[in-house]
Amino acid sequence: MSSNAITIPGVQVEGKSWLETLHEWVTTVDHKRLGILYIIYGLGFLVIGGVEALIIRVQLMHSHNDFVTPQVFNRMFTMHGTTMIFFMVMPVLFGFANYLVPLMIGARDMAFPRLNAFSFWLTAFGGLLLYFSFLGGSGLYGAGNAPDVGWWAYAPLGARAFSPGHSTDYWTLSLLVSGLGSIGTAINIIATVLCMRGPGMKLGRMPLLVWLYLVMGGMVLIAITPLSAAQIMLLVDRYLGGHFFDTQAGGSAVLWMHFFWIFGHPEVYVLVIPAFGFASEIIPVFSRKPIFGYPIMVAATVAIGFVSLSVWAHHMFTVGMNSYANSFFAITTMAVGIPTGIKIFNWIGTMWGGRIQFKVPMLFCIGFLFQFLIAGLTGIIQASVPVDWQLSLSYFVVAHFHYVIVGGILFATFAAFYYWYPKVTGRMLSENLGKWHFWLFVIGFHMTFDVMHIPGLLGMPRRIYTYEPGRGWDTLNLIVSIGAFIQAVAIVVFVWNLVISYIKGAKAGNDPWDAWTLEWSTSSPPPAYNFATVPMVGSRRPLWDLKHPEDPDSQYE
Amino acid sequence: MQRVTKTLKAALHSFAFLLSCMTAAAAADPASTGTNVFAPQSTPARSILHLSTFVMAITGIIFVVVFTLLVYSISKFRAKSANANSEPAQVYGSTQIELAWTIIPVLIVVVLFMATARVIHAMQDAPEPTNALEVTVVGHQFWWEYRYPKFGVVTANELHVPVSDPAHPTPTFLQLLSADTDHSFWIPELAGKTDLVPNHPNRMWMDPEHTGVFVGQCAQYCGTQHAKMLLRVSVDTPEDFEQWIREQHQPAVADERVTAGRRVFETTACINCHAVNGTVANGRFGPDLTHLMSRTTIAAGAALNTPENLSLWIKNPEAIKRGSLMPAMQLSQSDLEALVGYLETLR
Numbered sequence: 001m002s003s004n005a006i007t008i009p010g011v012q013v014e015g016k017s018w019l020e021t022l023h024e025w026v027t028t029v030d031h032k033r034l035g036i037l038y039i040i041y042g043l044g045f046l047v048i049g050g051v052e053a054l055i056i057r058v059q060l061m062h063s064h065n066d067f068v069t070p071q072v073f074n075r076m077f078t079m080h081g082t083t084m085i086f087f088m089v090m091p092v093l094f095g096f097a098n099y100l101v102p103l104m105i106g107a108r109d110m111a112f113p114r115l116n117a118f119s120f121w122l123t124a125f126g127g128l129l130l131y132f133s134f135l136g137g138s139g140l141y142g143a144g145n146a147p148d149v150g151w152w153a154y155a156p157l158g159a160r161a162f163s164p165g166h167s168t169d170y171w172t173l174s175l176l177v178s179g180l181g182s183i184g185t186a187i188n189i190i191a192t193v194l195c196m197r198g199p200g201m202k203l204g205r206m207p208l209l210v211w212l213y214l215v216m217g218g219m220v221l222i223a224i225t226p227l228s229a230a231q232i233m234l235l236v237d238r239y240l241g242g243h244f245f246d247t248q249a250g251g252s253a254v255l256w257m258h259f260f261w262i263f264g265h266p267e268v269y270v271l272v273i274p275a276f277g278f279a280s281e282i283i284p285v286f287s288r289k290p291i292f293g294y295p296i297m298v299a300a301t302v303a304i305g306f307v308s309l310s311v312w313a314h315h316m317f318t319v320g321m322n323s324y325a326n327s328f329f330a331i332t333t334m335a336v337g338i339p340t341g342i343k344i345f346n347w348i349g350t351m352w353g354g355r356i357q358f359k360v361p362m363l364f365c366i367g368f369l370f371q372f373l374i375a376g377l378t379g380i381i382q383a384s385v386p387v388d389w390q391l392s393l394s395y396f397v398v399a400h401f402h403y404v405i406v407g408g409i410l411f412a413t414f415a416a417f418y419y420w421y422p423k424v425t426g427r428m429l430s431e432n433l434g435k436w437h438f439w440l441f442v443i444g445f446h447m448t449f450d451v452m453h454i455p456g457l458l459g460m461p462r463r464i465y466t467y468e469p470g471r472g473w474d475t476l477n478l479i480v481s482i483g484a485f486i487q488a489v490a491i492v493v494f495v496w497n498l499v500i501s502y503i504k505g506a507k508a509g510n511d512p513w514d515a516w517t518l519e520w521s522t523s524s525p526p527p528a529y530n531f532a533t534v535p536m537v538g539s540r541r542p543l544w545d546l547k548h549p550e551d552p553d554s555q556y557e
Numbered sequence: 558m559q560r561v562t563k564t565l566k567a568a569l570h571s572f573a574f575l576l577s578c579m580t581a582a583a584a585a586d587p588a589s590t591g592t593n594v595f596a597p598q599s600t601p602a603r604s605i606l607h608l609s610t611f612v613m614a615i616t617g618i619i620f621v622v623v624f625t626l627l628v629y630s631i632s633k634f635r636a637k638s639a640n641a642n643s644e645p646a647q648v649y650g651s652t653q654i655e656l657a658w659t660i661i662p663v664l665i666v667v668v669l670f671m672a673t674a675r676v677i678h679a680m681q682d683a684p685e686p687t688n689a690l691e692v693t694v695v696g697h698q699f700w701w702e703y704r705y706p707k708f709g710v711v712t713a714n715e716l717h718v719p720v721s722d723p724a725h726p727t728p729t730f731l732q733l734l735s736a737d738t739d740h741s742f743w744i745p746e747l748a749g750k751t752d753l754v755p756n757h758p759n760r761m762w763m764d765p766e767h768t769g770v771f772v773g774q775c776a777q778y779c780g781t782q783h784a785k786m787l788l789r790v791s792v793d794t795p796e797d798f799e800q801w802i803r804e805q806h807q808p809a810v811a812d813e814r815v816t817a818g819r820r821v822f823e824t825t826a827c828i829n830c831h832a833v834n835g836t837v838a839n840g841r842f843g844p845d846l847t848h849l850m851s852r853t854t855i856a857a858g859a860a861l862n863t864p865e866n867l868s869l870w871i872k873n874p875e876a877i878k879r880g881s882l883m884p885a886m887q888l889s890q891s892d893l894e895a896l897v898g899y900l901e902t903l904r
């Protein structure tokens with residue numbers, strides 16, 4: 001295509017000092033650089049959150065273990081949850097959005113480049129604020145550093161009576177600050193998708209990933225707002241004598257739960273919808289077929305977006321809502337499984353009759369499909385309210401949502417890494433190391449999270465720093481912990497692959513996967529302006545049309 | 558085909574092994590009956606198990622069907638070197654197929670919801686029979702307070718309820734309150750869990766069919782020592798239960814031989830938090846000690862109720878339950894011994 005890099009005569013590219021480079025990156029408003037910053041930032045927190053998970057798993061290896069104190073353990077699970085959701089998965093997904101959305105719709109940048117940079121730095125400082133609590137959290141009270149209230153901070157645990165010192169304030173402020181960053185990015189994604197599409201790129205021709213990011217952006221706007229409101233109310237409670245959640249003064253603990261989960265459950269879909277998007281881009285390319293049922297996939301995503309706004313209280317089946325409320329949230333939760341199921345069927349439909357190439361991105365997508373199927377089904381089991389009275393707050397739930405977030409979202413994100421790394425860096429990730437990463441992670445994942453369901457069924461509650469011997473939980477927990485370490489090894493292989501391939505990887509060229517969406521039409525890495533000439537789009541697969549002029553998609557749409 | 562049968566057999570065997578492991582695990586502790594949700598001993602737990610079996614069977618069938626499709630398409634449609642250079646037929650979708658895999662899940666959801674709603678109603682809206690025992694449970698950071706309003710009995714950490722004859726059920730209805738943060742009452746073999754939320758009274762019930770000790774623990778994160786907020790429910794025969802109530806009614810024993818220990822108790826900070834009926838000790842922040850010796854454990858199940866543990870608990874609670882709200886009492890050795898001697902008489 002005509003959009004390779006153009007050389008501008010007289011521009012000196014060589015010989016920049018590291019300070020100049022640093023200055024360029026810190027002050028950048030380029031969507032691609034911000035995307036990379038988001039992703040590197042998220043990967044850093046993946047490692048930190050992972051170390052916290054390992055500390056948790058060492059402590060739980062056997063009953064009455066004494067590796068860390070209960071106080072440290074409680075901080076670890078609070079920090080692990082908060083970090084992984086807000087400072088690992090969210091930034092990485094926003095990073096991919098930043099990098100890919102303009103490239104995929106034929107735009108030269110996001111709609112609001114400065115807002116984009118501002119949002120990233122808000123998110124970045126949010127994370128630093130959370131971790132600064134390790135230094136500043138104890139305040140003048142000597143009350144212990146780092147928040148230990150759980151990532152939901154259920155009222156009244158977050159009140160000053162139960163959480164003296166400043167650790168909870170750091171938690172509150174960091175979520176408030178990074179939440180504002182998320183809202184900024186969401187506005188940016190929506191505006192970019194609606195206003196910045198290139199010539200011929202109608203809504204109905206957008207790659208599914210772009211559609212899914214549009215829905216995700218809308219959900220972020222709806223979901224983060226109540227969380228931010230709740231954080232402000234909590235601050236009012238803690239410092240201005242408010243009593244919203246102060247149960248000692250007649251406040252409502254249940255109100256906090258509603259506020260938190262009307263954020264918290266849409267949040268799950270905020271995270272999983274981009275993962276669906278990755279799968280919807282990668283599976284067709286490696287099956288050599290277009291996505292099966294594109295309009296239905298869009299409709300199913302929008303349906304998930306709407307229905308998932310009315311399922312939040314399924315986190316609260318044990319809180320004592322009346323039977324009608326419980327029934328309502330049971331049926332909405334089961335209903336959200338229908339569009340999700342349709343998606344799984346459509347992915348299988350895409351592979352059906354294709355010629356599947358088992359490159360590493362596709363391996364991770366298949367892992368994603370398999371694990372997301374199980375995660376969805378255990379979700380349906382828990383939507384059955386009375387069953388949830390047994391399973392809620394137990395290790396079964398912990399296993400279930402790690403199946404969603406690790407087995408689903410993280411696997412799809414790894415697929416995205418292997419798939420788009422060549423575009424971002426110009427070099428291929430090593431297939432060999434990639435396969436080591438994949439198989440080690442699959443083995444570790446299943447050892448950990450398959451087995452983790454069972455202690456839940458045997459009555460083991462979550463968030464306990466130790467447990468009694470003789471309950472039959474010891475061996476199971478040991479297996480879970482060993483699996484966690486195997487996953488850690490896989491992550492080391494992955495990070496090593498990212499580094500070594502950047503230096504030694506094979507040159508990728510513009511289009512290493514013989515793919516069909518616009519980002520593959522420009523050079524790898526793309527120039528700052530993305531496309532020398534913004535390409536004209538005639539169908540959902542512009543590059544297919546270009547490669548197969550005798551049989552273009554535009555005939556069929 | 559043979560390989561498939563072999564794999565299936567192996568899978569079945571490992572599943573059976575897993576189940577037997579789970580049952581063995583549940584039976585490993587002779588002092589208690591375990592915490593296995595698959596071993597219900599009471600109507601609510603049994604209804605839940607029946608519903609679980611139904612839901613798991615349906616989701617299991619869905620899993621097998623989709624998994625088979627997935628494995629089939631992966632193995633059948635892999636690229637072969639013969640056709641690697643050409644593209645397969647480009648199929649864009651099919652309205653009929655999409656309709657089919659929309660309508661079938663809708664029907665499944667309807668069925669699952671009906672089954673679920675039925676059990677929700679049966680459990681949550683169950684009328685309380687007049688012969689039911691009422692107990693008020695108050696969750697505290699990190700122990701349980703039990704009040705029997707009809708009998709005027711207050712005790713801690715070990716709940717006593719009468720066994721319920723399935724022919725003439727005498728269920729126990731629990732009123733759930735919290736003094737501080739959220740907690741959750743969970744005895745897996747008797748009923749599902751219900752949270753104890755401050756300012757939000759909840760209710761749950763159970764009708765245990767067998768006598769014995771049933772265990773569980775707090776399931777909602779409530780602070781530092783959430784892990785050692787253990788639950789013990791003693792299900793007694795009606796006669797034993799009446800006997801227990803009678804004993805709990807007795808005023809505290811006043812034994813002449815332990816006056817020194819009693820003086821230590823009543824002149825130190827103990828009485829700010831603990832109550833002993835019929836004495837000046839009427840604190841309510843900690844467990845009622847009037848009949849301390851009728852309990853098997855101390856510190857909400859964290860240690861057995863032995864003189865050594867009691868002494869250690871008073872001297873250095875951190876050794877047993879780090880982060881509990883019981884302070885180290887800083888008593889001299891002789892005072893400590895006298896105090897433990899006094900507590901030993903509170904039968």
